[in-house]
Each structure stands twice: as C-alpha cells, then as structure tokens.
Amino acid sequence: MANKIKFLPVRKGDQIAFAQQMHDVVSATGFVPTTIGLTAQDVTELGTLLTTDRGNHTAINNAMATKKAKTQDMNGPAGSHPQLMDKVRVIANAARVSNAADGVLATMGITRRSPGATPKIVPLTAPEFSLEDGKPGFLRLRFREAGSANPRARAANTIGVQVAIVDAAKPEVNGEADTVPFVTLTRSPANLDSSKLPGEVRMYARWIGSRGQVGAWSVALGATVP
Numbered sequence: 663m664a665n666k667i668k669f670l671p672v673r674k675g676d677q678i679a680f681a682q683q684m685h686d687v688v689s690a691t692g693f694v695p696t697t698i699g700l701t702a703q704d705v706t707e708l709g710t711l712l713t714t715d716r717g718n719h720t721a722i723n724n725a726m727a728t729k730k731a732k733t734q735d736m737n738g739p740a741g742s743h744p745q746l747m748d749k750v751r752v753i754a755n756a757a758r759v760s761n762a763a764d765g766v767l768a769t770m771g772i773t774r775r776s777p778g779a780t781p782k783i784v785p786l787t788a789p790e791f792s793l794e795d796g797k798p799g800f801l802r803l804r805f806r807e808a809g810s811a812n813p814r815a816r817a818a819n820t821i822g823v824q825v826a827i828v829d830a831a832k833p834e835v836n837g838e839a840d841t842v843p844f845v846t847l848t849r850s851p852a853n854l855d856s857s858k859l860p861g862e863v864r865m866y867a868r869w870i871g872s873r874g875q876v877g878a879w880s881v882a883l884g885a886t887v888p
Contacts, residue, residue: 678719681712740800740853751848755821759874782819784871788880789823791867798888800853805867814850817877820869822848824876830862830884839866839879846870859887 826839
C-alpha cells in the first residue's frame with residue numbers, strides 16, 4: 663500500500679500548484695535528479711502529467727462557469743425559458759380565438775373549445791397591478807385579483823392581463839391605454855422586455871379572457887425604466 667503523503671494540499675487546484683512547484687525544482691537547469699533518487703524519465707513523466715492534468719482542470723472549471731452562466735440565461739428572471747413559455751401561451755391563446763381551422767390548430771398541438779360553449783364573462787373590476795423590480799432589460803410586474811389575499815390570484819374566466827405602455831413624457835389623457843399596443847402577460851410575476859421602452863412609462867392592466875373578452879383598465883402605474 664502506498665504511503666499517505668500528508669503534506670499534499672486538499673484542493674485539486676492547490677495540488678496542481680504543488681506539483682508545478684516540484685516540477686520547477688527537479689527540471690531546473692543544473693539539478694541532478696539522481697540526488698533525490700529520480701531518473702530523467704521521472705522528470706519527463708512528471709512534466710507530461712502536470713500539463714495534461716492542468717489542462718483537464720482548466721477545462722472542467724471553464725465548463726462549470728459556462729453551465730452556471732447558461733443556467734442563469736435560461737432559467738433566470740429574464741431567462742429565455744420563461745420568455746419562451748410566455749410567448750407560447752400568448753400564441754396558443756391567440757390561435758384558439760382566431761378564425762383558423764381546427765385542423766391548423768391541431769398541427770400545432772392546440773385544441774379549441776366547443777363552438778357551442780357559453781362564453782364566460784371576464785370581471786370588469788381591474789386587476790391589482792404593481793411593479794416588483796426593474797433591471798436593465800426588463801421590468802418585473804405582478805398582477806392579481808383585486809382584494810385577494812393570494813399574491814398570484816388570477817380572476818376567474820381569464821387567461822392573464824393585457825398591459826398597455828404609454829410614454830410618460832407625454833401628458834396623460836383619458837383613454838390613452840386604448841391608443842397604444844398591448845402586451846399580454848399570462849402569469850404573475852412576469853418579466854416585461856424593457857429594452858426598447860422610453861425612460862419613464864405609464865402602464866395600465868386589464869383582464870383578458872380566452873376568447874378575447876377584456877375588462878376595465880387599472881389606474882396608471884408609473885415606472886422608471888433602468
């Protein structure tokens with residue numbers, strides 16, 4: 663059984679540094695390997711193993727850093743996956759209320775409710791609407807049913823909210839929410855892409871049903887875009 667070398671560091675990076683220090687000594691010009699019981703082949707093998715092991719260690723560290731960064735890019739608050747799922751929901755809900763044939767929807771994996779189904783009424787009471795956070799590239803928004811104790815409560819018969827965004831540099835006027843494009847958010851909290859928004863905005867939210875029915879707009883929510 664090999665003797666345990668108690669002077670070796672615990673961490674692999676430190677062990678490699680220790681091996682490098684050893685190699686620097688035994689491979690130095692003028693050093694005679696036989697003085698410590700080595701051959702020239704021992705020194706060569708040490709150098710080869712050191713180079714290979716250092717390369718493997720660096721590759722592993724780089725891969726771990728890449729995995730961490732990509733995991734954040736995919737699953738973080740403004741990650742690609744939440745944004746993708748939001749877009750899928752928006753497209754699926756839009757397709758369901760469109761005039762496209764059922765066969766077209768079926769090829770997308772989307773089903774439509776029976777034409778004879780009784781439309782469900784969307785509540786006229788506006789949702790509670792708030793800004794949770796704002797960072798470069800996105801605004802994190804929350805909405806819920808007014809008066810609910812559940813921070814994620816969505817009103818009955820709705821698929822989410824429409825959000826209208828107005829440039830706050832312009833004077834506020836009645837009905838302005840109906841004059842700008844809408845963004846649909848299907849879950850709360852949700853990240854709103856703010857990369858192309860002006861520095862100050864006013865936002866309004868209203869419930870939207872599965873067949874496009876809408877409720878009343880909330881009061882204006884002002885926000886500074888990072």
